[in-house]
Amino acid sequence: MARKKIVAGIDIGGTNTAFGLVDREGNILAEDRIKTFHYKEAEVYVAALYEKIMVTKQKLGQEVELLGFGIGAPMGNINKGTIEYPANLPWKGITPLAELFRRHTDLPIVVTNDANAAAVGEMVYGGARDMKNFVVITLGTGLGSGFVVNGKLMYGHGGFAGELGHTAIRPGPSNRACDCGKRGCLETYVSATGLKRTLLKVMADSIEPSDLRKYSFDQLDAEMIHDAAKNGDILAKRAFEHTGKMLGFKLADVVAHTDPEAIFLFGGLAKANELIFKPAKEHMEENLLYIYKGKVKLLPSELDTRNAAVLGASSLIWNLKES
Amino acid sequence: MARKKIVAGIDIGGTNTAFGLVDREGNILAEDRIKTFHYKEAEVYVAALYEKIMVTKQKLGQEVELLGFGIGAPMGNINKGTIEYPANLPWKGITPLAELFRRHTDLPIVVTNDANAAAVGEMVYGGARDMKNFVVITLGTGLGSGFVVNGKLMYGHGGFAGELGHTAIRPGPSNRACDCGKRGCLETYVSATGLKRTLLKVMADSIEPSDLRKYSFDQLDAEMIHDAAKNGDILAKRAFEHTGKMLGFKLADVVAHTDPEAIFLFGGLAKANELIFKPAKEHMEENLLYIYKGKVKLLPSELDTRNAAVLGASSLIWNLKES
Numbered sequence: 001m002a003r004k005k006i007v008a009g010i011d012i013g014g015t016n017t018a019f020g021l022v023d024r025e026g027n028i029l030a031e032d033r034i035k036t037f038h039y040k041e042a043e044v045y046v047a048a049l050y051e052k053i054m055v056t057k058q059k060l061g062q063e064v065e066l067l068g069f070g071i072g073a074p075m076g077n078i079n080k081g082t083i084e085y086p087a088n089l090p091w092k093g094i095t096p097l098a099e100l101f102r103r104h105t106d107l108p109i110v111v112t113n114d115a116n117a118a119a120v121g122e123m124v125y126g127g128a129r130d131m132k133n134f135v136v137i138t139l140g141t142g143l144g145s146g147f148v149v150n151g152k153l154m155y156g157h158g159g160f161a162g163e164l165g166h167t168a169i170r171p172g173p174s175n176r177a178c179d180c181g182k183r184g185c186l187e188t189y190v191s192a193t194g195l196k197r198t199l200l201k202v203m204a205d206s207i208e209p210s211d212l213r214k215y216s217f218d219q220l221d222a223e224m225i226h227d228a229a230k231n232g233d234i235l236a237k238r239a240f241e242h243t244g245k246m247l248g249f250k251l252a253d254v255v256a257h258t259d260p261e262a263i264f265l266f267g268g269l270a271k272a273n274e275l276i277f278k279p280a281k282e283h284m285e286e287n288l289l290y291i292y293k294g295k296v297k298l299l300p301s302e303l304d305t306r307n308a309a310v311l312g313a314s315s316l317i318w319n320l321k322e323s
Numbered sequence: 324m325a326r327k328k329i330v331a332g333i334d335i336g337g338t339n340t341a342f343g344l345v346d347r348e349g350n351i352l353a354e355d356r357i358k359t360f361h362y363k364e365a366e367v368y369v370a371a372l373y374e375k376i377m378v379t380k381q382k383l384g385q386e387v388e389l390l391g392f393g394i395g396a397p398m399g400n401i402n403k404g405t406i407e408y409p410a411n412l413p414w415k416g417i418t419p420l421a422e423l424f425r426r427h428t429d430l431p432i433v434v435t436n437d438a439n440a441a442a443v444g445e446m447v448y449g450g451a452r453d454m455k456n457f458v459v460i461t462l463g464t465g466l467g468s469g470f471v472v473n474g475k476l477m478y479g480h481g482g483f484a485g486e487l488g489h490t491a492i493r494p495g496p497s498n499r500a501c502d503c504g505k506r507g508c509l510e511t512y513v514s515a516t517g518l519k520r521t522l523l524k525v526m527a528d529s530i531e532p533s534d535l536r537k538y539s540f541d542q543l544d545a546e547m548i549h550d551a552a553k554n555g556d557i558l559a560k561r562a563f564e565h566t567g568k569m570l571g572f573k574l575a576d577v578v579a580h581t582d583p584e585a586i587f588l589f590g591g592l593a594k595a596n597e598l599i600f601k602p603a604k605e606h607m608e609e610n611l612l613y614i615y616k617g618k619v620k621l622l623p624s625e626l627d628t629r630n631a632a633v634l635g636a637s638s639l640i641w642n643l644k645e646s
Contacts, residue, residue, distance in 0.1 A: 075614075084614070133480040147580070149472045149479075156472075156582025157456040158618055166612040167576040170493035171569070180612055246494070253490040257470070257580045259479025289489040289503055291398075291407070295481055 003065040008053050009314025011114065012036060012073035014088035017045075019053055020307065021060065022314035026125035028307055029064070030056045042091040046100040068108035069101060070316030072117035072309055079159030081111045087179070110316040114138065114309055115162060116153055118266050118301070119146025120319045121312030127264060127302035134262045135254055136301065137164065137247075139269035139276075142179075143187035143194075147258060153319070164254065165191070169246060189246040192222035192268055199225055199239040210235040226272050240275040247276070248283025255284070255292050266301035266308065273300075326388040331376050332637025334437070335359060335396035337411035340368075342376055343630065344383065345637035349448035351630055352387070353379045365414040369423040391431035392424060393639030395440035395632055402482030404434045410502070433639040437461065437632055438485060439476055441589050441624070442469025443642045444635030450587060450625035457585045458577055459624065460487065460570075462592035462599075465502075466510035466517075470581060476642070487577065488514070492569060512569040515545035515591055522548055522562040533558040549595050563598040570599070571606025578607070578615050589624035589631065596623075 006029060010019040013036060020031040034052055039045030057066060074086040081098025083089065098109040112120075119136040122128040128136075132151040138144040143165035147154040154161045165187035166180055175184030176197065188194050200217060203210070210233050212225065228236035251263060269276055281298050288296070303311055329352060333342040336359060343354040357375055362368030380389055397409040404421025406412065421432040435443075442459040445451040451459075455474040461467040466488035470477040477484045488510035489503055498507030499520065511517050523540060526533070533556050535548065551559035574586055592599055604621050611619070626634055 131480075133484075149477050150475055152473055154472050154581065157454075157584035158582050158615070160614050161456075161580065161582040163579045163582075163612055163614070167579045168572070168610060171572045171610075182610065182612065249491070249494045253576065254580070256486045256490045257484065257577070258477065259481050259484040259486075261480035287491060287494075287505065289486055289505065291483050291486070292481070 003063050005067055006057075006060075006064045007067050007314045007317035008069045009310040009312070009316075010049070010053075010069060010071045011117075011309035011313055012071065012076075012083075012089070014074075017049060018310055019049070019056075020310040020314065021053075021057060021064070021066070022311065024318060026304075026311055028310065030060055031307075031310065032056050037090055040090055042095045042097070043100055045091075046097070047104070050101065050104045066107065067321065068110070068317035069105070070117070070313040071097065071109065071111045072114040072313040072316075073097065073111060074113060076111045076113045076116075077159040078110065078112040078116065078153070078155045081109060083111070108317060108320055110320055112153070112155070112316065113144065113146075114312065115144030116146040116155070117312035117316060118144075118303065118308060119148055119162075119312075120153055121303050121308065121315040122264055122266075122301060123148055124315035124318050125303060125311055127299055128262065131261050133258065134260045134264065135258065136264045136266055139191060139265060139267040141192055143191045147260075149258060164250070167250060167253070169250070186246065186250050190243055190250075190269075195222050195225055195239055195243050195269065196220050198242050199235065202235050202238045202242070206235060206238070208234050212236060222268055226275065229272070229275050237275070240272060241279045243269075244276045244279025245283045248280040248285075249287055251280065251284040251298070252287030252289075255288055255296050259292065260296060262297035262299050264299050264301045266303065267305075270300055271305075326386050328390055329380075329383075329387045330390050330637045330640035331380075331392045332633040332635070332639075333372070333376075333392060333394045334440075334632035334636055335394065335399075335406075335412070337397075340372060341633055342372070342379075343633040343637065344376075344380060344387070344389070345634065347641060349627075349634055351633065353383055354630075354633065355379050360413055363413055365418045365420070366423055368414075369420070370427070373424065373427045389430065390644065391433070391640035392428070393440070393636040394420065394432065394434045395437040395636040395639075396420065396434060397436060399434045399436045399439075400482040401433065401435040401439065401476070401478045404432060406434070431640060431643055433643055435476070435478070435639065436467065436469075437635065438467030439469040439478070440635035440639060441467075441626065441631065442471055442485075442635075443476055444626050444631065444638040445587055445589075445624060446471055447638035447641050448626060448634055450622055451585065454584050456581065457583045457587065458581065459587045459589055462514060462588060462590040464515055466514045470583075472581060487573070490573060490576070492573070509569065509573050513566055513573075513592075517569075518545050518548055518562055518566050518592065519543050521565050522558065525558050525561045525565070529558060529561070531557050535559060545591055549598065552595070552598050560598070563595065564602045566592075567599045567602025568606045571603040571608075572610050574603065574607040574621070575610030575612075578611055578619050582615065583619060585620035585622050587622050587624045589626065590628075593623055594628075
């Protein structure tokens, strides 16, 4: 009997590096993790990670064949196999991640950022299985995005296509400051943090009472605002409305760039369902050029959220084999 | 001796339809035109155009082999070979242009809009010959754009990718009205018409004297403003500065979407050289996310402007043969 083909999907975060051994159908046959921040040296980190993956693979026995390593990492550059100037990882500057892996293996290694991995994951295992042109937007602490064009991930000349979180809502210096050093970036409005910032603005501008007025900025999180909105809190609902509106406004621009079949929303904020989808859809349609109106689907990601990052990373290898 | 391979490049405009018979090096061996607006019926128009092209080809003798018809047209849809709801053509609704051509020939027919044709032209004959990821922005009465991603034209799911002219400068209803029915579209700022509108705004806001104050909106054109700016007119210079600034602001968004190697400016306004390139470059850099800064070239198109539309259209067939 032929051995079952599997790939390693690796999700590198500032705290943990999670990985899974995944079959073509998206079943995670085994998984484990190591602590990213324990390793000050990227070389030592990669050696430890590779070792742990091999040990985990051995537990699956001889019936599996490993095809490659797909890696999602902050500021992962798919052209070069590097991680470049990440904000939250122990290794500063440029880390040649693929090269460090190649000291241990001859199998294919694909490195990209988590939003690109999510986009390929949606194509390999999720709701974009029959699509050639679509966008995935990841809503977490920040906002990431991955574009598939003509059936392939769009990575651009420098390997960094799809940084929608840092497109701008409007020109000028009077806008919200962003972690990246710019002002008015989309993710200062549309992300878990952006939602909090908007709630504070709504509180400042309105006089209605709200339980949320009891909490400081530091105490608040997106889930509390989500719960309040579900329970009818008018300020929380207004904050979601404005967040969706800003998202919809920029999605119309995304459509004017790439004319996708669908835009998928992925991650924490996307779970707020109609609270975010309704205003986003409305304001996208309102701002679309007439030739696009009513034609672009706005959908929730179909990747299992618990394992989405590992699945997305693993899909990079299937995609490599099949394209 | 093998016959010389040529393609027909066709540029459909509201007044004239120009065409040329073009070799692989971009030499136009013969050219002619018919009056678009003479033909109320698209079927009759295509028959007349095909006939005229064949007559022109016969004059080149037996030593040429025609490989196909590349057509640039307003609202040309590359997926379907149609022209859809054009503003300035005699045929309303959806015209099945490729299908009408196929009644006369079995050769390949590619239909797209003039900005996509310009992008392919830049790749086949112009400054993007070695590039896989770039953008061409056409600056005329309006603003068009064509994107090449992974070495292929990006046409999107519906065939209408790259409508940058209708991305928005800022959200909200208090922005400049656009012909498309929306407000705040980029082309209401960055185009020949946008430049005129901005000049009027500058005149309204300032007190400096200017020869241009003698002319009505209807009398003004982009060339007059260009000439005035070259001669030191402060208001004309300010209008260019603002136009370049708005362009640069949105180019930073284009980079965050697609991370191109270069952005080419094509058409009338691009001939204003530093008057438009300098503020556009400055404001693009100012608004770029740090990972892109200093990496994206802003260049003038290298297509011969007199024949650029015909060359761009003809390049669609070479591109089809070679990709």
